[in-house]
Amino acid sequence: MIEKAFYGSKKYWAWIVFLFILLGTCFHFYLIQFSEGLTITGMSRNVSWGLYIAQFTYLVGVAASAVMLVIPYYLHHYKAFSRMMILGEFMAIAAVTMCMLFIFVDLGQPMRVMNVLLYPQLHSVMFWDMTVLGGYLVLNLLIGFTTLEAERKAAPPPGWVKPLIYLSVLWAISIHTVTAFLYAGLPGRPYWMSAIMAARFLAGAFCSGPAILLLLVFLAQRFVKYRVGEESIKALAKIVAYAMSANVFFLLLEVFTAFYSRIPDEMNPFKYLFAGLDGHTALRVRAVLRPGLGIASLAILIPPQSRNNTKLLTVALIALVVSTWIDKGFSLIAAGFVPNPFGRITEYLPTFPEIMIALGVYTVGLLILTVLWKVAISVKEKTAA
Amino acid sequence: MDSDKRRFLRFMGISTGLVIGSGFLGGLSSALRLGTKLGGSALAAQGAVSGSLISSPSALKAGRWAMAIDLRKFKTNDDYRRCIDACDEIHNIPDIPTGQEIKWVWEEPYENAFPEQQNHYLEKGLKDKPILLMCNQCEYPPCVRVCPTGATFKRRDGIVMMDYHRCIGCRYCMAACPYGSRSFNFQDPRPFIKHICPDYPTRTKGVVEKCDFCAERLDKGLLPACVEASNGAMVFGDLDDPNSDIRKLLSKSFSIRRKPELGTQPSIFYIL
Numbered sequence A: 001m002i003e004k005a006f007y008g009s010k011k012y013w014a015w016i017v018f019l020f021i022l023l024g025t026c027f028h029f030y031l032i033q034f035s036e037g038l039t040i041t042g043m044s045r046n047v048s049w050g051l052y053i054a055q056f057t058y059l060v061g062v063a064a065s066a067v068m069l070v071i072p073y074y075l076h077h078y079k080a081f082s083r084m085m086i087l088g089e090f091m092a093i094a095a096v097t098m099c100m101l102f103i104f105v106d107l108g109q110p111m112r113v114m115n116v117l118l119y120p121q122l123h124s125v126m127f128w129d130m131t132v133l134g135g136y137l138v139l140n141l142l143i144g145f146t147t148l149e150a151e152r153k154a155a156p157p158p159g160w161v162k163p164l165i166y167l168s169v170l171w172a173i174s175i176h177t178v179t180a181f182l183y184a185g186l187p188g189r190p191y192w193m194s195a196i197m198a199a200r201f202l203a204g205a206f207c208s209g210p211a212i213l214l215l216l217v218f219l220a221q222r223f224v225k226y227r228v229g230e231e232s233i234k235a236l237a238k239i240v241a242y243a244m245s246a247n248v249f250f251l252l253l254e255v256f257t258a259f260y261s262r263i264p265d266e267m268n269p270f271k272y273l274f275a276g277l278d279g280h281t282a283l284r285v286r287a288v289l290r291p292g293l294g295i296a297s298l299a300i301l302i303p304p305q306s307r308n309n310t311k312l313l314t315v316a317l318i319a320l321v322v323s324t325w326i327d328k329g330f331s332l333i334a335a336g337f338v339p340n341p342f343g344r345i346t347e348y349l350p351t352f353p354e355i356m357i358a359l360g361v362y363t364v365g366l367l368i369l370t371v372l373w374k375v376a377i378s379v380k381e382k383t384a385a
Numbered sequence B: 001m002d003s004d005k006r007r008f009l010r011f012m013g014i015s016t017g018l019v020i021g022s023g024f025l026g027g028l029s030s031a032l033r034l035g036t037k038l039g040g041s042a043l044a045a046q047g048a049v050s051g052s053l054i055s056s057p058s059a060l061k062a063g064r065w066a067m068a069i070d071l072r073k074f075k076t077n078d079d080y081r082r083c084i085d086a087c088d089e090i091h092n093i094p095d096i097p098t099g100q101e102i103k104w105v106w107e108e109p110y111e112n113a114f115p116e117q118q119n120h121y122l123e124k125g126l127k128d129k130p131i132l133l134m135c136n137q138c139e140y141p142p143c144v145r146v147c148p149t150g151a152t153f154k155r156r157d158g159i160v161m162m163d164y165h166r167c168i169g170c171r172y173c174m175a176a177c178p179y180g181s182r183s184f185n186f187q188d189p190r191p192f193i194k195h196i197c198p199d200y201p202t203r204t205k206g207v208v209e210k211c212d213f214c215a216e217r218l219d220k221g222l223l224p225a226c227v228e229a230s231n232g233a234m235v236f237g238d239l240d241d242p243n244s245d246i247r248k249l250l251s252k253s254f255s256i257r258r259k260p261e262l263g264t265q266p267s268i269f270y271i272l
């Protein structure tokens, strides 16, 4: 089946070659980081996690969001998703792979990564996070390829996949919950130590993941004849609208608790993000952009008339992805370290090499996604013909 | 291509295969360990391991090591410098002039050291009074709880230690420490060390480090370097021994600790 990835149009090959060249360029920066150390990044003693861990967090959400298709399709037999399902599962595979790579590039001693498995520490959330991510990858590979293979043979999928699919629903929730626990259980980081963190993560994931999926589907449909179907797009857009509303609601809950209690530790990270604190304003522009884009996306997504208009929908989805990315893929981590335990502020901005390394990981993800979608769409087109 | 890069490329080749295989093995072995660990006590969950491995007859031993810093005795700038320099010299602390610095013991003004003690009308001179800060050797250390490799661990005598050879440099412990006690080697520290002291290992890039209460000196029967240099302004001893100097001092003076509300039970006491 995988051989389908080796037959493609000129455009397909040009794209693959382009990705490889980009990857090579980015890999060069990783080699520099590998020999010089993380000193080439913008991180510091006070802001000791940055862009990499933030991307990891964001992408765990994207991976988990596949359940927004799995639940309607497998649990409620919502058949309209049948042409979208495999694309979502394969996107999850690409996302989990990127998650693992982002952890890897963030390590100071990457050659020792196996120590996590050689000396498993069951009291460490990071151990569990790596374990559930690995499991999720295996589950999605198994489910994705088995169902696709069955479809190719025009046979029903083997009986043993069903239980795995149900398991994958719980598993998807668990990967993002455990990722939230990485942060939510730390004393002395008030911005992170919030019981609603996992719920907020999931809500954010369930809007941003499907939004990215839809955008990628729109893009892919420009190059292939394969169509996922109007109904499935409408249904998924509705899911995005609900999830984004929940996401914004949860954030407002945090804001209320912080500002009505007026506890400085709770308020400071928000103040830092949205207004700047003691003259430190590096993140302010981004943070102010985020509610603006978030509200704009909701304004389009909530009324059915605009939501069902593909052009407007595309705009809304892009706004949503950017807004949730600023929230989870950037400010969440930086603001967690502000102010530091001494009430001081250290600003963080990623450096150029750091951005290139992150881009490299995204390129790997795009490569995996391209190849997997190529296979899936080829099989689907064949069986439809 | 330098050797680092070549080593890396070779590593990538071998490990792509290994990663997949050992993922399963690791899962299996952790499942097996789960049984024994869950049976173990809360101590196991805190990652406590046995005391020092090499101990000479003259080694100092304790149930729980702790330190009292008598702020009344820190008057001149030199009182602080002596302690900090003593530590920096014997532990090969590099002098890195950027935000990626390494520090084991340092000073912060009172209002930054105790930010929760906000008070606009503080006694004159106290607000800006420098306070010596270092790892608190917490009884319930969050850094140990989060470490995915056991590279940071708590000994029976209460000292929270680092294994520089096991640390993968994930910096989870830095996010978890509520006291900002940990430093990460963003780069090779050796070029930044003025005089390398052969009695203590230098660290490599990519690992985390922090104060370890001079565990290596205790093994030789010596007090921590800062305590020795402090001319009696710092008192070190066993909290479990009611007759120790530190217990006697604490019982007759008013002491505070950093962020006691977090429940980490710091082993550093500040006498006001």
Ligand code: SF4
Pocket: B134, B135, B136, B137, B138, B141, B142, B143, B144, B160, B176, B177, B178, B179, B180, B181, B182, B210, B264
């Ligand atoms: S002060 Fe920080 S580094 Fe030291 S034991 Fe406590 S949590 Fe760990």
Ligand code: SF4
Pocket: B146, B147, B148, B149, B150, B151, B152, B166, B167, B168, B169, B170, B171, B172, B173, B174, B207, B208
């Ligand atoms: S950086 Fe090292 S000591 Fe700290 S949590 Fe990671 S492996 Fe443990």
